[in-house]
Amino acid sequence: MAQKFIDIRGVTYQPEGEGVMAPSYAQQHLPVREQTKAVGHAVRATYLYAGMADVLAQTGDKSLQPALDSIWNNIVDTRMHITGGLGAIHGIEGFGPEYVLPNKDAYNETCAAVGNVMFNYRMFLTKKDARYVDVAEVALYNNVLAGVNLDGNKFFYVNPLEADARNAFNQGLKGRSPWFGTACCPSNIARLIPQIPGMMYAHTDNDIYCTFYAGTSTVVPLSDGKVTIKQTTNYPFDESVRFEIKPEQSKQKFAMHFRIPTWAGKQFVPGKLYHYLNDKPAEWKVLLNGKEVSVKPHKGFVTIERAWKSGDLVELQLPMLVRYNKAISQVEADIDRVCITRGPLVYCAESVDNVAMPASYVVNPSEDISITKGAGALKYIDFITMPAHSVQDKDVHSLTLLPYYAWDNRGDDAMIVWLSENDSLANASIPKISEYISDIKATHTFDRDDVYAMLTNGYPANSFDTSIPRWTSWPQKGEEQIVEFILKRPIALQSFSVYWYDDGGGVQVPKSWSLEYKQNGEWKTFPIYVTDEYRMLKDQYNMVHPGKDITTEGLRLRIVPLPHAAVGILSVQIEEVK
Numbered sequence: 227m228a229q230k231f232i233d234i235r236g237v238t239y240q241p242e243g244e245g246v247m248a249p250s251y252a253q254q255h256l257p258v259r260e261q262t263k264a265v266g267h268a269v270r271a272t273y274l275y276a277g278m279a280d281v282l283a284q285t286g287d288k289s290l291q292p293a294l295d296s297i298w299n300n301i302v303d304t305r306m307h308i309t310g311g312l313g314a315i316h317g318i319e320g321f322g323p324e325y326v327l328p329n330k331d332a333y334n335e336t337c338a339a340v341g342n343v344m345f346n347y348r349m350f351l352t353k354k355d356a357r358y359v360d361v362a363e364v365a366l367y368n369n370v371l372a373g374v375n376l377d378g379n380k381f382f383y384v385n386p387l388e389a390d391a392r393n394a395f396n397q398g399l400k401g402r403s404p405w406f407g408t409a410c411c412p413s414n415i416a417r418l419i420p421q422i423p424g425m426m427y428a429h430t431d432n433d434i435y436c437t438f439y440a441g442t443s444t445v446v447p448l449s450d451g452k453v454t455i456k457q458t459t460n461y462p463f464d465e466s467v468r469f470e471i472k473p474e475q476s477k478q479k480f481a482m483h484f485r486i487p488t489w490a491g492k493q494f495v496p497g498k499l500y501h502y503l504n505d506k507p508a509e510w511k512v513l514l515n516g517k518e519v520s521v522k523p524h525k526g527f528v529t530i531e532r533a534w535k536s537g538d539l540v541e542l543q544l545p546m547l548v549r550y551n552k553a554i555s556q557v558e559a560d561i562d563r564v565c566i567t568r569g570p571l572v573y574c575a576e577s578v579d580n581v582a583m584p585a586s587y588v589v590n591p592s593e594d595i596s597i598t599k600g601a602g603a604l605k606y607i608d609f610i611t612m613p614a615h616s617v618q619d620k621d622v623h624s625l626t627l628l629p630y631y632a633w634d635n636r637g638d639d640a641m642i643v644w645l646s647e648n649d650s651l652a653n654a655s656i657p658k659i660s661e662y663i664s665d666i667k668a669t670h671t672f673d674r675d676d677v678y679a680m681l682t683n684g685y686p687a688n689s690f691d692t693s694i695p696r697w698t699s700w701p702q703k704g705e706e707q708i709v710e711f712i713l714k715r716p717i718a719l720q721s722f723s724v725y726w727y728d729d730g731g732g733v734q735v736p737k738s739w740s741l742e743y744k745q746n747g748e749w750k751t752f753p754i755y756v757t758d759e760y761r762m763l764k765d766q767y768n769m770v771h772p773g774k775d776i777t778t779e780g781l782r783l784r785i786v787p788l789p790h791a792a793v794g795i796l797s798v799q800i801e802e803v804k
């Protein structure tokens with residue numbers, strides 16, 4: 227049946243239209259064997275490519291190979307974030323143009339990273355080449371694991387590489403969610419993680435391939451007898467991976483293949499997109515019963531073939547060096563930026579560990595780096611501290627980073643993966659709150675409040691933050707309010723966000739609200755994006771996007787309060803299409 231679906235995809239039916247009806251959205255623009263590039267919805271795409279690899283493996287249909295190879299190269303050379311995330315673009319939840327890999331606005335659905343693991347693992351099975359496992363590992367340890375918190379009960383659908391603690395990027399929330407209306411991502415994680423033990427060893431008649439590294443025991447049925455393998459390691463926080471090998475037959479002859487990851491060489495992940503600033507490879511070693519063996523990798527694996535005896539020990543030593551990564555210059559979002567990795571892990575800076583805003587730091591590549599263990603729920607995780615300065619706070623001289631997969635476990639903080647290399651870029655990365663608004667008018671403002679407060683409060687602690695000024699309509703309980711924002715110039719609007727004030731008594735989040743925009747001097751109904759809602763969530767920004775391109779001279783909020791309360795706003799944000 228899989229073969230049938232692959233044979234008719236893009237042949238018997240081609241949708242006509244744009245967006246979700248575009249021929250490329252579900253990869254129906256061409257017969258699959260004629261496809262050369264990764265396009266359209268990223269989850270649909272990776273499932274299709276995984277299915278093509280399965281059909282190739284099961285039927286030997288080599289006519290699928292050129293398309294698979296070309297699509298794989300297109301992904302790793304032009305369309306993959308360093309976290310292994312795919313589908314950078316919102317709206318179609320899919321692949322954007324080549325090299326368009328935004329950080330703050332990255333979509334990178336958790337399911338697409340799961341699909342990246344599934345596609346690459348199948349490519350490995352068809353080719354016995356470790357570079358596919360290397361891509362799967364980076365996607366698994368970074369984007370997939372970031373999709374779930376350390377407690378295992380809150381999820382990211384969307385996985386940006388930068389967050390400012392304001393933008394509600396995760397389907398209306400600025401942090402993780404226990405569930406989603408479309409709950410594909412939590413269930414996809416629940417499916418993939420238990421499958422990983424089954425992917426750790428692959429075998430043919432007399433060859434065993436060791437792919438992912440983790441503490442585990444297994445029995446591999448080779449044609450000459452079973453082989454019991456016990457793997458002991460704390461990878462990737464441990465530089466040593468130990469294998470104890472017990473063949474069923476004495477002096478059983480077979481080959482063991484151990485993966486030497488791409489990250490232990492000159493770059494973090496296969497493909498042309500990313501390279502280490504200092505490309506000196508790590509000095510990895512392979513020891514057999516305590517003695518170093520001279521081996522050279524072939525297709526990413528080193529091989530020990532011999533008559534094995536029970537209790538033979540193989541140890542892999544993989545130095546976990548802290549590396550500075552650069553993207554190729556075609557990736558505009560990463561120009562003059564570096565990303566820190568260690569082993570297979572991408573690191574990020576989160577505001578909870580640092581005095582200044584993460585985006586305000588400028589790193590100074592140096593050897594003066596320290597590794598420390600975290601605390602509490604993060605106690606098994608290695609943190610990195612390195613020299614850096616902040617353009618926001620001149621007294622700061624070091625920056626603390628943690629693995630990307632572990633961010634947003636201590637509150638919904640600001641976070642950044644690609645750090646600035648110069649002061650001007652760091653300055654430009656700090657949000658300017660009142661960049662667009664020249665004046666604000668409200669139908670009523672309480673005597674002790676300030677309507678302009680909503681321009682200067684970038685980061686309220688919560689909706690009942692009384693340490694900062696606010697606007698409220700107190701004491702006009704139950705009376706509709708209009709708040710009008712006059713813009714400095716007409717802008718192409720990307721989004722509008724409002725952070726409600728709520729003291730739980732006289733001033734509360736409203737019953738409802740809506741937006742209007744001004745065009746050619748006329749107020750019009752805001753064409754709210756189909757999946758957006760006018761939300762009344764506390765303790766965060768409530769963001770709406772226009773469903774079509776609009777240029778506006780002003781914005782007007784119509785707020786309907788609860789009957790027994792007035793309404794209040796701590797902050798608003800406006801973003802322009804960039």
Ligand SMILES: [Zn+2]
Nearest residue numbers: 335337410411
């Ligand atoms: Zn999903």
